[in-house]
Amino acid sequence: MNRIQLSQLAVLAAVAEGGGFRRAARELGVAPSAVSHAVSALEESLGVRLLARTTRSVAPTEEGRRLLESLKPALGEIGAALDALADSRDRPAGPLRITMPRLACEHLVAPRLGDFIALYPEIELEIVARDQFEDIVAQGFDAGLRLGEHLEADMIAVRAKPALWRASVVAAPSYFEDRPLPGHPRDLLDHRCIRRRFSSGSIYRWEFEKDGKALAADISGPLILPEDRLILVACLAGAGLAQLFDARVDDYVTEGRLIRVLEDWCPPFDGFYIYYPSRRQMRPALRAFVDFFKFQ
Secondary structure (H helix, E strand, O other): OOHHHHHHHHHHHHHHHHOOHHHHHHHHOOOHHHHHHHHHHHHHHHOOOOEEEOOOOEEEOHHHHHHHHHHHHHHHHHHHHHHHHHOOOOOOOEEEEEEEOHHHHHHHHHHHHHHHHHHOOOEEEEEEEOOOOOOOOOOOOOEEEEEHHHOOOOEEEEEEOOOEEOEEEEEOHHHHHHOOOOOOHHHHHHOOEEEEEOOOOOEOOEEEEEOOEEEEEOOOOOEEEOOHHHHHHHHHOOOOEEEEEHHHHHHHHHOOOOEEEOHHHOOOEEOEEEEEEOOOOOOHHHHHHHHHHEOO
């Protein structure tokens, strides 16, 4: 494949990712007409339509989608090689994309970003904070943060600080005005529990442990919410019991706005890990991120 065809493939990928010729042109720093010409020339040379065009949108055809899926690993490796060249200067530099849950972003990473950027001003850090599990290779991320129990076996994982986390069961004092405090996880069957549904559709089962014995509780309650920030708001309003990370509730417990229960069933556990593919050489920018946030 000659160089002209390779550049055309890169243009095709930019159009598909950006959803249009003008956005791809801005990303590539060329004129929209040059983008259109490159795609048309590629389609003509291959004898197949790769993009479906309307006056309002552009999307890959079935043939275009299959071609892009086949080329994605190779184009990704080319991009990684170019990024590595940008990183070869004295200080880590270039784009760095990290995915993580909102909780890890808010309480572990975001408070230290000022120091990180001051230390590595040539790194262009992009953080995607969402709670669903990500295939970091397929989604084009350099690394991610997840709880250790959810990591894939083929990933390199480095524990992030703080090393230990804990989830507590809490409720507002008003909730207990006419109810007894639960003394055992089985008592939760007699309480209103605020449940969480993940983006996958599954509902989280509350997990407990005491004296080495693990227990998962099938809780019930009239309220199901999609994220822990909303659960916290509802819990503060007296809607029911909630299981939330201490990072979310510590201040409210100190202020007396929430009460912890079942504390002997809620021991600390390993927290978040920074993970990245073991098959790829670590770029200097990623090494800087890992070293900065890892547990010492």
